[in-house]
Structures are given as structure tokens and as C-alpha cells.
Amino acid sequence: MQLEQTSPQAGEPARHNRIHTRILPVSGWAALELGDLWRYRDLIVILITRDVKLRYKQTALGIVWVILQPLVAALIFAVIFGRYAKLPSAGVAYLPFVFAGMLPWNLFAGSLQRAGNSLISDSKLISKVYFPRMVIPVSSSIAVLVDFFVALVVMLVLLPIYAIPFSLNLLLLPFLLVLTLALAIGVSLFLSALNVYYRDFMYALPFLVQVWMYASPVVYSADLIPGALKGVFAINPMVGVIDGFRWALLSLGDFPALSLLISVVMSVVLFILGALVFQRVERNFADVI
């Protein structure tokens, strides 16, 4: 019998410094382990690239959709709420006002929708290969950034058209972006994990996103909320985020220190909570999915 040794192998595997993995039964809550996520960063990058490529493969207009969708939505809102309902927009033209709110909102909502179903659509991976499961919803969330940046460029074009000056407030944008993303990932982790166990979330998600949108000052100004309700309203972490975006892009009003602080605290809490819940349930994914 011929055992061909065609290609000489790259030598003996190193005997020293070998990785030792201990496989044990686990139950209950475990401490957060985000180091694994970093070790698999190449996979995250490749999954993001896959998501982005897949979305625009075979679409003739490609990136035009990314521009058109939020722009048309903003126009509709501008006509309905700005022109007919005459909602106040804090002295700025309604279109840039709405668009500034939709920037973080679409990132948040898009991430929830994409990541919420991500584990189900990649169920084959989960049952056949090991990698930190968090990689999947996290990369789905981050992939939505592409849409965000395209929309941001549209926003930056809108500003001079509406004679709104660029200000130093813009420097806050990177921080706001990280905040939005952390919030989006935290909630997504929670939803995507539950979706594996209860497919109900697949149907509840669009509804949840819609309700959440009207509970956030996307199409209206936060000033519209009566004083007594403001405290309750601000628990919604998207309030601070949207206020922050409007302040940074449109230089609207005072720096929303309080609502932003609430957002930051809520994002951290939701992120840790989401990740903990995810870790708790992820070990059974392969058996359930």
C-alpha cells in the first residue's frame, strides 16, 4: 500500500508552550470573558466583510440604497411631522433635525434587527465549529456601521445646504458613536440569545423597535416631553444619544450632560447584563439551535 508523502510537512508541532484547554461541565453564571473575543478578531473582521458584501451583492444600485433609505424616510417624516403636524424642531429645518436623530437610531435599530436573528441564520456554524459565540451578534452589529458612515456623509452634505455651520461640537461624534454601538451590542446580545430559545423574539423584534423609536426623540424634540415625565423619559438611553447627536451636528441647545450621563451608565449596565446573559445561555446553543 502506498502512503505518499508528497508535501513535506512544516515540521513537528512545538512541544513547548502548548495551549492547555480544560473542558468541564458548567452551569450558572460565569464571570465575563471578553478576551476570547479579541483572540478571534480576524474572524469578526471577516464576518463583517461577509455581511457587508452579501448585502450589496446582486443589487444593481448597491450603495445608493444605503443613501436612499434613510433620506426618503427622513423626507417622509419631514413632510408628515414637520409640515402637516407642525411638530417643533427647535428652530432648525425639520429635515436635518430628523436626519440627525435617525443617524444613531438607524444604527441602533439596524443592529438589533440584524444581530437579533444572526445566531439563527448562522446556526450551522454553531453546531459544527467552536469559536466564541459572541462573535456572531457582535460582528452583525458592527457591520451596520457601514450604513451609518454613508448616512453620516449624507448628513455632512445636508448641513451646508441648510446653512448650518460645522462646529467643534462635532468632536464629540466618535464618543457618541462608541456609546451607541455599546448600547446596540448590549441589547443585541440579550435579544439574540433569547431568540435561540424562544423564536417569538423574531416576531416581537420589529414591534419592539417601532415602539422604542416612538419612545425616543427621533421624529420629535425631547423638549416636547412635559417636565413631570422627563425623568421617566430619560431612562431610555437612546434619549441621551440622540440629544448628543443633535448637539454635536446641529449645535442645538445646551450640552445634554444629564441625559448623556444616564445613557453612559445605562449602556455600561446593559452591555454587561447582555454579555452575562449571553454567556450564561451560549453553552447550550449547539444543543438547542
Next chain:
Amino acid sequence: MPDVAIRVENLGKSYQITHSTRSGYKTLQEDLLRLLRQPFSRSASKRETFWALRDISFEVKDGEVLGIIGRNGAGKSTLLKILSRITKPTTGSADVYGRVGSLLEVGTGFHPELTGRENVYLNGAILGMSRREIERRFDEIVAFAEVEQFLDTPVKRYSSGMYTRLAFAVAAHLDPEILIVDEVLAVGDSKFQEKCLGKMSDVAHSGRTVLFVSHNMAAVQQLCSHGLVLEMGKTVFSGAAGEAIDYYLTSGAENIAMTDLSERRDRKGEGNLQFTAVEVCNAHGKPIQSILSGQDLLIRFQYHCNQPAARATINLAFNVYNIYGVLLTNLNTRDVDKMELPIGEVGYFECHWPHFNLRSGIYNCALFCEVNGRIEDWLQSAFQLHVEDGNFHGTGLLIGREQGDVLVDYDWAAQPDAQLAIQS
């Protein structure tokens, strides 16, 4: 003294089987309703614990190639899934020393819309390769898969052969210290299978530790140094590969190798002689549950008869059909001139089938017996032959499964400077 690569201690995995629900996942409504009805009990539906794997302990040394053998549902895949960290064990522990690459499926994560090139990166990353590693080995992978000119075509346009080749190529160029492989060889055309097997033996002979699950005894025979036989989630044998295969083929054979015919009512014939059982045995008369292509076989036909005779003219015959119901052959006493046989009250006839020449698969057999010109017993689907790939030609090479059912002894020669004389 080589180091230990994998140590498994008392490993077990149980599943809760719920009898009431139709699907694996639950709906929120069901759980909420249950909570309302019985707020204090954890579960309303009847549950049963099923142990897919129980008290498994073994050790694999560096450079060992361990074949894991067992029937469907024996727990092989569960074991591999635990060792590759896809699922968690319920009891026990496993220590794995070294980087693990596991291949439980060919082409995991391949996306039809993406091009070959994109899929190589995607699949590589999923299997745990870094971007730089994939870049370094990219050309090798593509050359191995023989898809150079289609690299920028979406894989949905690939033929299934090309798809499999590319998928295997990525996996084959994974460079782990421990490789876990499940049945991937069962794909592709025979030429590619051979190439895969070659690649696998490269890996096996390069000092890496390999865990290999397969139904293909020929592949296990060729690749593995050690064997572990699982049965109903438990280890029933652990030792040298050859012995493990023997054990697997003969274990539990008393039940499976013997087909009980005594309860069969759907028979034709006078009934003075009736078959009660059929047993498939190896050359030493030991019952076996599966036949290896190429092995010597004894098939025994147990009967009882109310007209014993010291000498009768008997035409005993059985037909062998493939799974499509095509008659492959008929073995009988007439053609070999063995019709003059004695009959007792209870006894058996024995058919010797040397160098068994059917390929792996399941074959159905009909049984027939004529005594002194009268049909006594006739049974359709009397028994089955379960055949596994074996070393028929003595070459140790895999035998293609899609190349017909029957194997034939043959050899080749060449006359490079001669011509066939054409007769006019």
C-alpha cells in the same frame, strides 16, 4: 515517552428529552402558560434523561492516530463535539494540550453567494486560522483544490465536486497540533477521496495527533494506530486499531448477525422443511454483524424438518439484491453440484463465500429451498448482508462507492511496444 495530548476522564453528556413538544425550541407562550399553571414545578411535561455519552475515559498520546468506531447513535459525534468545545459535557472532564482543529463537516460556513477566494478566507477564519496564515497558504490551498480559474466565481456556480474540493483543501491546510475529523472522507469522487486520504496520512504521519471518526473500516485500518469502540455511549473496547475493528465487527453480533425466521408467516412452499434462522459468520465460524469486503464468509441456514433423510436432492438458493432491488447474483447448490445432502430434524446448511466481493452497503436476500423437486420453503427479504469497505484488493486503498456493487479480482499489465494483431 511521549506527552499526553488528550486526557478524557469520566466524560458524560445527557440530554433531556421532552415527550410533549414537537420541536426542539420552545415558544414563550408555552413557558409562560406552564409557569402560570404550575408555578412551583420546573417542568410540566414528561422528561427523560438520555445519556448520549457515559463514563468515557481514555488518553491519547502525542502523535497517536485514534480511530473512533461505532454504529450510528453510539455517541461518536457527541464525543467529538465535546472535544472540539462545540457543546459542554454534563459530567467528567477533558484536558486538551495543543491547538485543536476540528473538521466535523466539509465546508462549514461556505456561502453560495461569495466567490471561491472569499470563501477560503471565511472558512479559514471560521476554522480558526488567522488572516496571515490563510494568506501564507492561499496558493497551496487553491492548487490542492484545482480551482484556480474559478477563484472569482461565486461558489453557487461551482460543481459539487469543485465545491467539496475547495472546502476540503481549506481544512486540509489547517495546521493544528490536534486534528479532529468526522467522516469527511465520505465525499467527492474516488480520485479526490484518494487525494484526501493521502493528505490525511501525511497529517497522521507528521507526528500530529489525530482523532478520526468513520464508518469506513478501510480508512480506519489504513490511518489509525489505535481504536476506540463506542456502543450506546460507552467505551466497549480500546486498543490497537486492528483489534478494535475486529471487536467492532463481531461485538453484539450474536444478536444482529442472526436473523430469526421462526416467526415469519409470509412464506410459500410445502413447509416440511422451514428455515428458522440465518447467521453470518467469519471464516472461523464466529458471528459478525458487518462484513468487510474481501473477507471469507460463512453463511449458515438453520432449519427444522419433519422428514429427515440421510440423502436428499436439495436445491438451496439465495438471491442477493441491492437496495434498488436489482438482482445481483444467485448462490445455489445446483450450479456447484452440491445437491446431494443429508437433512436432520434440526440442523443447518452452510454456504462458504470466500473473498466476499460486494462493495459497502446493505443487500437484501431472498431464500429458497427445494427438496426432491418440491418447493418446501421460500422467503422474500429473508435476511440482509451489511457490508463495510474492506481491503478487497489487498492494496489498502479506498474503494469507490459509486462504482457499482460488485467487486472483481483483476490485475493490470502493460506492453508498451506491442500491437494487437487485427484479424481480418
